[in-house]
Amino acid sequence: FKEVLQFANTTNDKCFIAKIKALQSTQEVQLHGDLFLVWAHAEEAVRLLRDLGNPWDAAISIFGMGAMATFQGSYSQALAYYEECEMLFRQLGDRNMVNATQSERAHIERQLGRYPQAVALYSKTLLGWQELGNRAALAHELECFAFIAIAQNQTQRATLLLGAAEILRESIDAPMTANERVEYDQNTEALQAQMDAQAVSEAWTLGRAMSMEQAIQLALS
Numbered sequence: 699f700k701e702v703l704q705f706a707n708t709t710n711d712k713c714f715i716a717k718i719k720a721l722q723s724t725q726e727v728q729l730h731g732d733l734f735l736v737w738a739h740a741e742e743a744v745r746l747l748r749d750l751g752n753p754w755d756a757a758i759s760i761f762g763m764g765a766m767a768t769f770q771g772s773y774s775q776a777l778a779y780y781e782e783c784e785m786l787f788r789q790l791g792d793r794n795m796v797n798a799t800q801s802e803r804a805h806i807e808r809q810l811g812r813y814p815q816a817v818a819l820y821s822k823t824l825l826g827w828q829e830l831g832n833r834a835a836l837a838h839e840l841e842c843f844a845f846i847a848i849a850q851n852q853t854q855r856a857t858l859l860l861g862a863a864e865i866l867r868e869s870i871d872a873p874m875t876a877n878e879r880v881e882y883d884q885n886t887e888a889l890q891a892q893m894d895a896q897a898v899s900e901a902w903t904l905g906r907a908m909s910m911e912q913a914i915q916l917a918l919s
Contacts, residue, residue: 699718703715703718706718712746712749713752717755743759744756757792760783764780764783797822797830801835804820808845813846816842821917833872834867836914838874840913844857853892857897857901858901858905862908
């Protein structure tokens with residue numbers, strides 16, 4: 699990264715410099731966990747991309763800053779970043795990233811226990827992923843509806859949704875990410891503590907037998 703950045707500086711290619719800075723911010727998290735350098739690189743990348751009038755790359759960089767703020771637990775700051783980049787993605791007509799950004803906002807609202815706000819956002823993103831054909835993302839949204847149901851002691855509803863999400867993932871060979879798996883395991887453990895094992899098994903089987911459209915209707919209800 700240092701070598702290619704030195705080359706970019708000699709050509710004064712500000713767009714390339716900005717993209718390298720954005721990549722450096724990701725590298726610092728993955729290799730060193732140095733959040734101070736992460737913010738320095740990310741903020742410089744966004745500044746350069748804004749100056750260049752490059753809205754899509756700027757929006758992607760701001761999206762990354764929202765993810766970093768979430769990682770740090772700075773939820774209000776993360777929401778502000780996501781709202782900013784969502785506006786840019788809307789102006790560009792990038793429906794996929796609008797949906798992705800709304801989904802990130804919903805995750806934060808859920809983590810904060812603001813379930814009505816989370817449900818309102820998830821209801822939009824669930825239909826958005828269905829329209830766009832992103833079934834892996836749709837399965838995760840079903841799981842998030844289930845997590846809210848678990849928090850509200852709606853065990854039957856949660857189990858049906860988890861069963862439906864599981865069969866959907868299997869049908870397209872779309873396993874969870876490592877982060878998704880951690881939260882999933884925590885919630886399924888909580889569900890098993892709330893519900894009889896036989897009842898869990900029966901409801902899970904019923905959920906697996908549901909079509910994707912039926913699962914979506916259940917989530918939205």
